[in-house]
Amino acid sequence: xxxxxxxxxxxxxxxxxxxxxxxxxxxxxxxxxxxxxxxxxxxxxxxxxxxxxxxxxxxxxxxxxxxxxxxxxxxxxxxxxxxxxxxxxxx
Numbered sequence: 039x040x041x042x043x044x045x046x047x048x049x050x051x052x053x054x055x056x057x058x059x060x061x062x063x064x065x066x067x068x069x070x071x072x073x074x075x076x077x078x079x080x081x082x083x084x085x086x087x088x089x090x091x092x093x094x095x096x097x098x099x100x101x102x103x104x105x106x107x108x109x110x111x112x113x114x115x116x117x118x119x120x121x122x123x124x125x126x127x128x129x
Contacts, residue, residue, distance in 0.1 A: 084112050102118060
């Protein structure tokens with residue numbers, strides 16, 4: 039399985055059953071984000087993974103360390119950079 043597919047499945051499982059304030063499912067929101075990135079010409083797999091994972095630190099029980107372990111430093115740091123919650127992490 040590709041890194042991108044792993045990020046998609048991981049994000050969908052962590053956000054399962056949750057809705058955004060707008061009423062759409064998190065899965066739909068994440069699909070729209072990744073689709074938008076692709077439509078803008080983004081082809082970098084790690085950036086697309088970050089599209090799937092961008093809400094995971096602030097809206098699920100996923101830790102930075104878990105993200106780092108599963109997806110590597112670059113994806114974990116990119117995801118952290120998009121996180122609204124204030125984390126203090128030695129990266």
